[in-house]
Amino acid sequence: MHIHPDALAVARTFAPDQPAILNRPHAAARAAKFFVENFPGRSLYAVKANPSADLLKVLWDAGVTHYDVASIAEVRLVRGTLPQATLCFMHPVKTPSAIREAYGVHGVRVFSLDSLEELEKITAATTEANDGVPPEDLTLCVRLRVSSEYSELSLASKFGCDLTQAAELLQATRQVADSLGICFHVGSQAMTPHAYVQALERVRAAIVDASVTVDIIDVGGGFPSIYPGMEPPPLEDYFGVIDRTYESLPVSYSAELWCEPGRALCAEYNSMIVRVEKRRGEELYINDGAYGALFDAAHVGWRFPVRLLRDGVSDEVEGFSFWGPTCDDMDHMDGPFELPSDIKSGDYIEIGMLGAYGAAMKTAFNGFDATQVYTVSDEPMASQYRGDRRDPRVSDNVVSLR
Ligand SMILES: Cc1ncc(COP(=O)(O)O)c(C=O)c1O
Secondary structure, three states: OOEEOOHHHHHHHHOOOOOEEEEOHHHHHHHHHHHHHHOOOEEEEEHHHOOOHHHHHHHHHOOOOEEEEOOHHHHHHHHHHOOOOEEEEOOOOOOHHHHHHHHHOOOOOEEEEOOHHHHHHHHHHHHHHOOOOOOOOOEEEEEEOOOOOOEEEOOOOOOOEOHHHHHHHHHHHHHHOOEEEEEOOOOEEEOOOHHHHHHHHHHHHHHHHHOOOOOEEEOOOOOOOOEOOEOOOOHHHHHHHHHHHHHOOOOOOOOEEEEOOOHHHHHHHEEEEEEEEEEEOOEEEEOOOOOOOOHHHHHOOOOOOEEEOOOOOOOOEEEEEEEOOOOOOOOEEEEEEEEEOOOOOOOEEEEOOOOOOOHHHOOOHHHOOOOEEEEEOOOOOOOOOOOOOOOOOEEOOEEOOO
């Protein structure tokens, strides 16, 4: 594998005709080691954020042994790529055939659920896969609904059992499970550690109400990365409050603490080189967009960092919007993306921090799915893990806790 110094070198050497995804394995390995060494429990990688087999191998080599998978395709992918990995099927609504195959063929023993209906489905499908004998080796995690109010992307509406139904579901699950967990998701890109404290207080209420022994507390994903206009506190702060709150919960003596980061482990892994095909005032027509790696930029107005890849650029900067390559008006990214004012057709732009829910979102709509992939060794455009971050809450010796 050839490793290029950076995006500028790739643009100069190859003048890519298609969008080019850049891999930074060193950045993903650094993120994984940070979680493995600093999170006060076990870190599962949420595969949906970026299911690249190359990335899975990087994370495994960096010490990530457990993987949160959400579909049978992800189960097969991880099992095929990392035969020794522990797979946790954390989608609360699964098909019976997916559960049967996961349990019977791929050795999956951890499942999540948020209803009695799903509990019955898991029991029936795993019994069937176990030659008609109810299994005694299930780890079942009940997903609680928690607030997403501190996160940029909500996950509060679709999944999760309400506190009012939690006691009944926890008691029923305890009857079937060898190991009982409680999991939740505070929403993606949680901008304050307090999100986890609030969710863990809800977990405390559920445990007290149900009076069951709980073996796993899984605080889910939501750990933030750095994007323009989004500077979260350091991850150490998140880990600190999670640890302290978890330690005060009434759980079994041998209970385990888990988390399931997606974004935080892979955001820094990819950036993308796109070419400007046309300029119309402050609108740039580029060769990737809403149906490519820029789904979030188009649909939730996410602003990714950008830089123009040529020497001798104007010092003057303007805010541009982007049009993607398809024939669809929705293929539009508002930005604004700050770029030199003399940018023109034929120029290349690097768009950073696309490792999470970016590279993974590409579709073939309208025939625009061709991509080249290169590995580079430079730093990502922003990093949580370089050790040179200043705490955004600290200014002029005043600390304000959000
Ligand atoms: C169950 C579950 N766990 C973990 C994640 C990863 O979340 P994030 O990328 O915000 O860390 C998700 C994302 O949707 C999820 O649904």
